[in-house]
Amino acid sequence: MAYTHMMYRPAPARGEAALGKRVLAGGVDVEHVSIQDLDEAPGLPALRDPFGRAISYLRVSVTDRCDFRCVYCMAEHMSFLPKADLLSLEELDRLCSAFVARGVRKLRLTGGEPLVRRGIMTLFSSLSRQLASGHLDELTLTTNGSQLAKYAEELKAHGVRRVNVSLDTLDADKFRAITRWGSLPDVLAGIDAAQAAGLKIKINAVALKGVNEDEFPRLIEWAHGRGMDLTLIEVMPLGEIGEGRLEQYLPLSLVRARLSEHYRLDDIDYRTGGPARYVRVAETGGQLGFITPLTHNFCESCNRVRVTCTGTLYMCLGQEDAADLRKPLRASESNDPLFAAIDEAISRKPKGHDFIIDRRHQRPALARHMSVTGG
Numbered sequence: 001m002a003y004t005h006m007m008y009r010p011a012p013a014r015g016e017a018a019l020g021k022r023v024l025a026g027g028v029d030v031e032h033v034s035i036q037d038l039d040e041a042p043g044l045p046a047l048r049d050p051f052g053r054a055i056s057y058l059r060v061s062v063t064d065r066c067d068f069r070c071v072y073c074m075a076e077h078m079s080f081l082p083k084a085d086l087l088s089l090e091e092l093d094r095l096c097s098a099f100v101a102r103g104v105r106k107l108r109l110t111g112g113e114p115l116v117r118r119g120i121m122t123l124f125s126s127l128s129r130q131l132a133s134g135h136l137d138e139l140t141l142t143t144n145g146s147q148l149a150k151y152a153e154e155l156k157a158h159g160v161r162r163v164n165v166s167l168d169t170l171d172a173d174k175f176r177a178i179t180r181w182g183s184l185p186d187v188l189a190g191i192d193a194a195q196a197a198g199l200k201i202k203i204n205a206v207a208l209k210g211v212n213e214d215e216f217p218r219l220i221e222w223a224h225g226r227g228m229d230l231t232l233i234e235v236m237p238l239g240e241i242g243e244g245r246l247e248q249y250l251p252l253s254l255v256r257a258r259l260s261e262h263y264r265l266d267d268i269d270y271r272t273g274g275p276a277r278y279v280r281v282a283e284t285g286g287q288l289g290f291i292t293p294l295t296h297n298f299c300e301s302c303n304r305v306r307v308t309c310t311g312t313l314y315m316c317l318g319q320e321d322a323a324d325l326r327k328p329l330r331a332s333e334s335n336d337p338l339f340a341a342i343d344e345a346i347s348r349k350p351k352g353h354d355f356i357i358d359r360r361h362q363r364p365a366l367a368r369h370m371s372v373t374g375g
């Protein structure tokens with residue numbers, strides 16, 4: 001497929017710090033069209049996979065690094081990617097903008113921990129133009145909250161309205177045991193700062209057998225008491241972590257059944273196109289989500305794809321198949337090869353995933369960690 005006149009000219013001043021200050025070219029020069037032309041690309045066909053699902057949601061892992069080492073996510077001693085393999089912030093902007101030009105309406109930056117990537121605010125700042133122009137409905141992030149106190153105000157200023165914060169327990173010792181390196185007071189201060197800045201927070205908690213399974217009522221009352229939704233997540237078999245998944249795996253069907261003994265859980269029709277199903281807790285009035293990739297198939301409404309910090313596009317969180325977008329991104333100033341690679345990849349988006357955790361499948365279903373693909 002040909003996309004003529006879609007040339008990319010790197011920002012006049014190179015370097016990540018310059019990203020937020022880019023001077024966009026006025027007028028269209030066929031040979032040297034700036035990234036602005038991606039933003040204004042009129043009439044490009046929206047991405048649709050072979051099963052007719054529109055791709056409107058892109059999750060981008062901006063780094064594989066993290067200041068925590070959560071037991072279900074990473075091994076204690078991880079080797080991270082060499083920095084040279086990572087897409088620069090400018091490349092990430094160009095990649096995101098290419099997807100926005102093709103119909104993506106929601107962007108979530110994740111990781112690893114997105115807020116430990118140096119200069120990350122310049123990427124938020126530069127992507128905020130897509131909100132201002134109306135090409136994007138939402139710019140958001142998933143974070144462990146450790147740096148939120150520092151960045152909450154800036155995120156708000158860059159158009160972020162909602163933030164997902166991962167927090168599995170309110171017990172400081174357990175928190176340290178789960179995250180290995182994290183500090184609960186820092187995360188709670190981050191949540192306070194984010195709420196004070198006017199950001200809406202959703203809490204994500206991974207359900208871990210024998211670790212936080214007795215804490216869900218407390219988490220519900222705390223989150224809902226502060227006006228935050230809570231979503232519980234089943235452990236997914238991603239990456240070698242040095243511990244058996246069977247020991248961690250707690251089916252949310254069981255959690256839900258137990259919670260129903262204490263609360264009235266009313267099904268609500270709130271859907272995100274993702275694996276979460278929501279109920280309203282009658283006693284608190286708050287929303288409670290269940291992300292159950294293992295016990296419930298959510299693929300039929302899947303509207304999302306994921307890009308890693310090295311520019312690898314995964315069409316499905318639960319499949320190995322991927323496409324390299326860094327090569328076409330770096331090969332040419334023209335966006336044609338990039339669009340062609342994206343189109344080709346989306347035409348291979350599978351119908352669904354094959355996660356299995358059982359006694360016959362002790363190995364991770366996928367070798368890559370969640371911190372690589374982005375949660």
Ligand SMILES: C[S@@+](CC[C@H](N)C(=O)[O-])C[C@H]1O[C@@H](n2cnc3c(N)ncnc32)[C@H](O)[C@@H]1O
Pocket residue numbers: 066072073110111112113114142143144164165166204205206233234235236237238370371374375
């Ligand atoms: C990979 S993290 C990246 C963003 C950020 N560092 C954070 O923790 O929110 C995104 C989400 O994935 C979840 N996660 C990580 N590994 C997981 C696994 N194996 N199964 C289920 N959820 C996982 C985390 O709890 C977090 O909510």
Ligand code: SF4
Pocket residue numbers: 066067068069070073074111112113144166371
């Ligand atoms: S879940 Fe998030 S905070 Fe925890 S190790 Fe993974 S990337 Fe870091």
